[in-house]
Amino acid sequence: MDSLAMKPEEIEAESFRIIDSEAGEHGWPPAEWQIVRRAIHTSADFEYARSMVLSEGVVQKAVAALKSGAGIVTDTNMALSGISKARLAPFGCRVVCHVADPDVAELAAKDGITRSIAAMRKAVANRDNRIFVIGNAPTALFELLRLIQAGQAEPALIIGLPVGFVGAEESKNALAAAGQDVPFITNIGRKGGSNVAAAVVNALTILAVSQQ
Numbered sequence: 001m002d003s004l005a006m007k008p009e010e011i012e013a014e015s016f017r018i019i020d021s022e023a024g025e026h027g028w029p030p031a032e033w034q035i036v037r038r039a040i041h042t043s044a045d046f047e048y049a050r051s052m053v054l055s056e057g058v059v060q061k062a063v064a065a066l067k068s069g070a071g072i073v074t075d076t077n078m079a080l081s082g083i084s085k086a087r088l089a090p091f092g093c094r095v096v097c098h099v100a101d102p103d104v105a106e107l108a109a110k111d112g113i114t115r116s117i118a119a120m121r122k123a124v125a126n127r128d129n130r131i132f133v134i135g136n137a138p139t140a141l142f143e144l145l146r147l148i149q150a151g152q153a154e155p156a157l158i159i160g161l162p163v164g165f166v167g168a169e170e171s172k173n174a175l176a177a178a179g180q181d182v183p184f185i186t187n188i189g190r191k192g193g194s195n196v197a198a199a200v201v202n203a204l205t206i207l208a209v210s211q212q
Contacts, residue, residue: 015041023049031059031207035185038203039196048196051187053176058157058183059207062131065156066091066208070130072201073123074194075099075116075140075162079133082198087205090212096129098122116140120147130156135197138167145174148182158184159200161192168192 006014019040026049028036039048069092074080080097088095098104098119108118116137123129124147132155134141141160147153160175162168172186185200 012041019046022046034207035059035200035203038199039187042195042199043191043193045191047189047191048187051189051191053172053184053186053188055182055184058185059204061183062157062185062204063208063211065131066093066205067211069093070156071096071126071128072131072133073097073120073129074133074135074197075119076136076194079135079194079198082195083133083201084205087202087209091208093131094128096123114139117143120144124153130154131159131201132157133159133197133201135159135161135192135194136163138162138164138171141171141175142167145171145178148178155182158182158186159197160184160186161197161200163190163192163196165190 016037019037023046026033032054035054036048036052039052040046072083072093072095074083074095074097076099077097080095083095085095099115101122104115104118104122107121108115116139120140120143132144141162144153144158148155158175160172162171169190172188175184175186178184
């Protein structure tokens with residue numbers, strides 16, 4: 001097949017066909033596989049078929065949160081840009097990233113904390129924000145977990161996929177160790193990224209649209 005002559009939707013369909021073929025028997029249930037497959041698709045990394053960790057019933061809970069119009073918070077503008085706003089539009093979900101907000105920069109400087117931490121504190125102050133998408137900053141994920149323990153946040157979903165060598169793996173382990181108190185999607189190890197986190201949101205949104 002000549003890829004230069006293919007339409008975008010044909011390229012995507014062929015990509016998923018290749019992923020399904022090369023992944024073989026992966027053991028993921030159909031709905032969960034849609035999430036994992038999108039992570040593989042955006043990264044070309046089959047390790048996600050083995051490293052992704054989804055809390056029990058998270059897909060159904062995430063779809064319900066999206067359908068309810070839950071606000072979505074990202075830790076980077078890259079993740080914000082990668083999330084399909086058109087697909088979210090029918091549900092009225094608002095997507096925000098506070099990391100570049102002037103008041104967040106002021107709070108970070110005043111308290112001697114990272115902007116990612118300050119942005120999480122601002123985000124949880126708005127109770128409409130119930131879905132948290134973290135693909136870059138481990139400090140954002142650690143802070144969100146702290147805020148949950150302090151009773152200052154009650155997320156409907158955490159997508160925790162920070163990438164890197166300092167704190168990324170540890171923050172994801174902490175999220176997975178939180179148990180079933182908070183629905184989550186994460187992975188084991190250092191890999192992740194804003195693009196993968198956004199892809200997970202898009203996969204969930206596609207499932208939500210298909211169930212309308």
